[in-house]
Amino acid sequence: MQILRADAMGMCFGVRDALAATEQVEQPDQVTMHGELVHNGEVLARLDARGFRRSPERARAVPATPAVLITAHGVSDRERARLAAAGKQILDTTCPLVRRAHEAAQLLEREGRRVVVIGRAEHVEVRGIVEDLQRPVVVAGPEQVQRWPEARLGVVCQTTTPDERVAATFAAIRAANPHADVRLIDTVCNPTKARGRALEELLPRVDALVVVGGRDSNNTRKLAERGRARGVPTCHVESERELVPGWFEGRRAVGLTAGTSTLPETIERVHRWLCLLAATAPVRAS
Ligand code: SF4
Incomplete structure (x- = not known):
C-alpha cells in the first residue's frame, strides 16, 4: 500500500498566527476566547488546559474576563464595538483574509447592492460578515438561490467555500435574477x-x-x-x-x-x- x-x-497561516498569539498571553485565565479559536478538539483541549475561558459560539453576554480574544474567524464591527464599550481589552487574531471578506461585503453594499453571502448561515465567520450589513442573504449553495427584487446584487463567499460551489451558486444567482446587475467578489482564501x-x-x-x-x-x-x-x-x-x-x-x-x-x-x-x-x-x- x-x-x-x-x-x-x-494548517493555514491564519490559524497558525492566531495560535501563536495565544502563546504570548501571560494570564490565560483573564482571557475569554470569543467562539472557538479553531474547529479542532485537540487544539481546544490544549487551550482549555492553559486556562483560557471560552464563550459559547452564539453567546450574547459580554464575557466576564477583562480581556477578550477574537478568533481567526473574526466578529462583526458591531460586536467589536460592543466589547470595547464594555471596557474589554481586545486581542484580535482575525485572519486578514476574513477581514478582506468583510471589506468586500461592505464595499458591495456601499455600491447599492443587496449582499448575498455564499456560506453556512450558522458559521461564526458568516455571522460576523452579515451582522454589519443592512439586508444580507445567506445561501449555502445553488439549491437555496431565489429571485430577489433588487436591481443590484453583490456576492461574497465564506472563505472556506470550495471553488466549484462558488461557481455553481453564482451561476444560479445570475440565472434566477436576469433583471439584476450582479457582481461577485471571490473571497475564498488562497490556502483553501x-x-x-x-x-x-x-x-x-x-x-x-x-x-x-x-x-x-x-x-x-x-x-x-x-x-x-x-x-x-x-x-x-x-x-x-x-x-x-x-x-x-x-x-x-x-x-x-x-x-x-x-x-x-x-x-x-x-x-x-x-x-x-x-x-x-x-x-x-x-
Ligand atoms: S481565511 Fe483561510 S487562511 Fe484565514 S484562517 Fe480562514 S482558512 Fe485560514
Missing part, C-alpha cells in the same frame, strides 16, 4: 483554494482517501465531501486513534490530506500510522 500526501494540506487544487490532483492517483481534521471544521468536511463525490472511499478522522486497519484492506494507494485547522503533528501521527500499516499489509494480487 502506497501513501500519497496532498501537495498542500493542513490551494488545498482544493492539491486534492483534485491527488484523487485520480488513489483508491482511498484519509482526511484529517475536526468534525466541526467546514473546510475539512468539504475536503471529505469532495473525495466522496468523486467516488473515492473516504475516511474523515480527527486523529490516528480513529483509524481502523480493516478499512484499508486491499487498498493500493491511499491519499492523505487535512483541513486548515489541523495541527502538523496530528497529520504526522496519522501518516506514521498509515506507513506502519503499509509496511505490514501486503497488496493483494489482482
